[in-house]
Amino acid sequence: MKTLTPLQNESELLQRCRALAGIELQEIASFYHQTIPKSLHQAKGFVGQLIEQALGALSANQPEPDFPHLGIELKTLPLNANGLPRETTYVCTAPYTIQACTEQWENSRVQKKLARVLWVPFEADPSIPLPKRRIGNALLWSPDKATAQILREDWEELSAMLQLGQSALLSAKIGRYLQLRPKAAHSRILSPAVNDLNELIQTNPKGFYLRTVLTQKILAEHYCQSFV
DNA sequence: TACTGATCATTC
DNA sequence: GAATGATCAGTA
Numbered sequence: 001m002k003t004l005t006p007l008q009n010e011s012e013l014l015q016r017c018r019a020l021a022g023i024e025l026q027e028i029a030s031f032y033h034q035t036i037p038k039s040l041h042q043a044k045g046f047v048g049q050l051i052e053q054a055l056g057a058l059s060a061n062q063p064e065p066d067f068p069h070l071g072i073e074l075k076t077l078p079l080n081a082n083g084l085p086r087e088t089t090y091v092c093t094a095p096y097t098i099q100a101c102t103e104q105w106e107n108s109r110v111q112k113k114l115a116r117v118l119w120v121p122f123e124a125d126p127s128i129p130l131p132k133r134r135i136g137n138a139l140l141w142s143p144d145k146a147t148a149q150i151l152r153e154d155w156e157e158l159s160a161m162l163q164l165g166q167s168a169l170l171s172a173k174i175g176r177y178l179q180l181r182p183k184a185a186h187s188r189i190l191s192p193a194v195n196d197l198n199e200l201i202q203t204n205p206k207g208f209y210l211r212t213v214l215t216q217k218i219l220a221e222h223y224c225q226s227f228v
Numbered sequence: 229t230a231c232t233g234a235t236c237a238t239t240c
Numbered sequence: 241g242a243a244t245g246a247t248c249a250g251t252a
């Protein structure tokens with residue numbers, strides 16, 4: 001692992017990924033003088049943030065790609081003992097306001113986030129101690145035509161429901177690749193929305209997530225057998 | 229055991 | 241409070 005210099009282009013980013021491939025979390029953590037938490041229970045974003053740091057991602061906590069200059073979004077992907085995605089992948093928050101709901105797919109936050117993604121798989125089998133879990137081979141990905149079409153259809157269906165104030169009908173079961181689920185510190189948090197009569201109401205904030213069926217498909221199409 | 233709804237840490 | 245990084249955990 002080398003000291004970070006600003007990233008100039010994609011090949012430098014991929015080169016940095018190759019340096020991380022196969023190494024254990026403890027190696028990265030000790031390089032950055034970070035302590036690995038005993039569990040992820042109270043540090044759910046730890047692995048993602050550690051890898052952001054190791055790859056030199058810039059825009060922390062901003063609604064922008066992790067590498068704004070390159071237009072690339074970084075996503076870590078936890079894999080279970082069978083090498084399959086263990087969790088859904090958070091994309092972005094879902095807009096409830098009239099203003100945000102008028103956005104079209106082409107300029108939606110979901111489309112922008114998913115246009116170019118750097119997937120970094122890592123071992124997340126609970127039987128492996130956190131420090132010993134290894135980083136896998138990264139994949140720079142853009143959705144193919146068929147995938148993009150399904151994402152668009154999901155997004156349009158879900159956005160229409162948000163826009164029409166059908167939040168009561170929204171469920172995490174809607175959507176083939178995307179789904180809408182709560183996204184907040186806890187369930188008491190409320191944000192403004194409209195109901196089907198266009199009246200202002202308060203509801204739990206939601207976010208767009210990618211189902212594991214899609215991330216699993218991405219892995220299957222781009223890797224032969226081993227992701228690590 | 230997979231999935232949905234709930235929750236944790238941090239930053240601005 | 242709302243955005244980021246996500247995983248936890250009860251239940252169907």
